[in-house]
Amino acid sequence: MALNFFDQFMSPTFAGIPLMALAMLLPWTLYPTPSRRWLNNRLITLQAWFINRFTQQIFTPLNTQGHKWAVMIVSLMLFLMSMNMLGLLPYTFTPTTQLSLNMGFAVPLWLATVIIGMRNQPTASLGHLLPEGTPVPLIPILIIIETISLFIRPLALGVRLTANLTAGHLLIQLIATAVFVLLPLMPTVAILTATVLFLLTLLEVAVAMIQAYVFVLLLSLYLQENV
Template sequence: MTLNLFDQFLSPTLLGIPLIGLALLLPWLLFPKSRLRWLNSRLIQFQNWFVIRFTNQLFLPINQKGHKWAALLTALMLFLISLNMLGLLPYTFTPTTQLSMSMAFAVPIWLATVLIGFRNQPNVALAHFLPEGTPTLLIPVLIIIETISLFIRPLALGVRLTANLTAGHLLMYLVSYAAFALISIMPTVAALTSILLFLLTILEVAVAMIQAYVFTLLLSLYLQENTYGPPSTRMSYS
């Protein structure tokens, strides 16, 4: 019996070795790779179509200099989707339910976008702390608020990803435990609870994909704020 519901989110170990490393390496082994042949399989074709569509949609409002981040953000989104989806399987572990892991994804990329903004357009980056036309009395307060807002962004990214996945996993655990406990007492209620668990699982699959997309989308918006120049035309891949 689980004494603490949050014990299921502890990183499992085998012979003293944390298995979180295996969970981080496994997704890259599942992606099919292109072969030296004329026609690819349907799975590879779908994967290529998905990557191209996602990259076009994500970098549409970003200028040409920001397109250097396309490979990084696309790979990050695919990696997060894989981690979140694999975590829904029985007897598996979801690394993104650890706040430290989510922060490890959010902080470096957020910091890189901020440093790019201060390097390429320092005046514009500093202007975000003090909008034009601010009353003199509100200048110190507004600068403090904008500074806190800037540094809270990576925390919000990590907490959003972790909290959504943790809440869904806890809810699935509680519903499944209720269905198992009621199966011998009230079979009808247990069957209805099992249906609810099935619907909740479908919802969690959607949440796993949406949260990975939102995480990457917000990072792209931070990148857009810190890249200069007008947005370029749609990226084209052939």
């Protein structure tokens, strides 16, 4: 029975057709398109305010060259947050629980920041591999350690997002199963467990939003080092 808990992380199929593309395209249909009118509805106004505040917070420490990434990074954050939140609904699938998808986001974007740094400021980018004032005997060891840490960054981005969402979904399913099992046997304990499940669901909603923000924030920090 324990293996059935992991069925929710398998890519769903219908008539032999994988539904991953549908699960990834669905979030974009939920966002209203801004119009050219001076006055919009409250939802579009709230959406614009949120995007402006997020953009200011992320791109204020960056140089002017890094501001070119604003549209892509904001779109990525909204995309990840939407998929994480929609995955909490019943009978849905969370694409961001797949490590392949998260690595598909992390590796190209991280590699783009590294290439930009090597092209625009190669001396400063290579200088991150060796801290200033390092003793001569430690120079080879530190260069190896910093190089390994540089190449671990995309793996950390993808694994962090996958692990946090997977752990939360598994915990919710385990506690929900316990509620259904305890309900006919010990109703009082089942009600208390259901209360814990509700609180855990609220926590998972916060985690879904925070993990999307952390993914984009770390990506902006990598970009800040190379612009």
